Amino acid sequence: MPTVLAGLSRLDPERIRHVASPLIELGCALHVLAEPRHHGRVEWAAAVRMPAVLRSELSQWTWTVRAVRARFFATTAATGVPSWEDELRALRARSPSELAAELVRPLRGRPLSARTTDTDAVLHWARSRGRSVAALVEALLTDPAEPVRRFVDLLDACWVEWFSAVWEESQEALAARGRQDRDLAVRDGAGAMLRSLDGSIEVRDADSVVVQKVQSKRVDVAARSVLLVPSNYIAPHLFLGEIPGEPLTIIYPVGGRGIVVPTAHQVRARLEALAAPDRLQVCRAVASEPRTAGEIAALWGLHPTQVTRHLRALTRAGLVTAERQGRFVAYRLDESALTTLGTDLLTLIMR
Numbered sequence: 001m002p003t004v005l006a007g008l009s010r011l012d013p014e015r016i017r018h019v020a021s022p023l024i025e026l027g028c029a030l031h032v033l034a035e036p037r038h039h040g041r042v043e044w045a046a047a048v049r050m051p052a053v054l055r056s057e058l059s060q061w062t063w064t065v066r067a068v069r070a071r072f073f074a075t076t077a078a079t080g081v082p083s084w085e086d087e088l089r090a091l092r093a094r095s096p097s098e099l100a101a102e103l104v105r106p107l108r109g110r111p112l113s114a115r116t117t118d119t120d121a122v123l124h125w126a127r128s129r130g131r132s133v134a135a136l137v138e139a140l141l142t143d144p145a146e147p148v149r150r151f152v153d154l155l156d157a158c159w160v161e162w163f164s165a166v167w168e169e170s171q172e173a174l175a176a177r178g179r180q181d182r183d184l185a186v187r188d189g190a191g192a193m194l195r196s197l198d199g200s201i202e203v204r205d206a207d208s209v210v211v212q213k214v215q216s217k218r219v220d221v222a223a224r225s226v227l228l229v230p231s232n233y234i235a236p237h238l239f240l241g242e243i244p245g246e247p248l249t250i251i252y253p254v255g256g257r258g259i260v261v262p263t264a265h266q267v268r269a270r271l272e273a274l275a276a277p278d279r280l281q282v283c284r285a286v287a288s289e290p291r292t293a294g295e296i297a298a299l300w301g302l303h304p305t306q307v308t309r310h311l312r313a314l315t316r317a318g319l320v321t322a323e324r325q326g327r328f329v330a331y332r333l334d335e336s337a338l339t340t341l342g343t344d345l346l347t348l349i350m351r
Helices: 021-032 043-047 050-060 082-095 096-101 119-127 131-142 147-187 190-197 263-275 281-284 293-302 303-315 335-339 341-350
Strands: 003-006 016-018 201-205 209-213 218-221 226-231 237-241 246-255 320-325 326-332
Touching: 016 147, 021 082, 021 147, 021 226, 082 147, 082 237, 096 131, 096 147, 119 131, 131 147, 147 190, 147 226, 190 201, 190 246, 201 335, 209 237, 263 281, 263 303, 263 341, 281 293, 281 303, 293 303, 293 326, 303 320, 326 335, 335 341
Parallel strands: 003 218, 016 226, 226 246
Antiparallel strands: 003 209, 201 209, 237 246, 320 326
């Protein structure tokens, strides 16, 4: 059930570009502020200083920066390092109805086309977020000028109050990382470059890479461009922005590859292995020292055939190792595999 990026052998390096966008990075930072715990940024979020009225206003708009983001937080036509003033000016120059449609993108489900908004679905999911959000979204759909102005002013207030200082410290490093990755694609190919971005990406063959995410789809990049956007705030996610008619946007941690993400099949196999009755007991039997199937059956009062089956399943799942000692086979618990199972599961889901 991973995501496959295909057509890499036909992806001209000239169609790979990079950007250090203050607007996209602000969207990533707002995402962290909305849910700092799973980013491991609780202390950072608490240290962000802004007026209470601004924080309250932000809380009304968090749905625009969650798992599905407003379109302008997920892609841009800019390259290099655009200024905040230029990106804000471009937002203000667009029609309110167009920006409103992009803002409600996270609530519209699967539209009939790229430019279609199912207003009933949008209003339905807005109501699930409370009355204030429902009223805000209804205004976006019926009379967008005022709520759009309010939102763009909110972004500018975030910039003035705290994010401009954050951006000043990080923009050069983000731009340098983007250039480095673009150069790597030219030198070693798109597959090698993509693999270097994050631990969830592995090369499958000369034409494709596999991204370990809990969604199954295939994206052909042969006829489209790719936009690389390094970020200080995206981890532990890897964001793939697949917007019709736009480049495939990859927002990735600036720190590089990081930990290797397990496959869905590996996690599922381990969970299924542990779900069977008596298997946790078998794991406990081999946790402190290696034991044979016969010894486990005798000490724990289990049937030898069942113990053997359990041990084989646990070994296939990578939770137990087997070592032959003469005519006996001794089994030992792989503590690291068992210890990281919860972390592996969380890492996979959050990609």
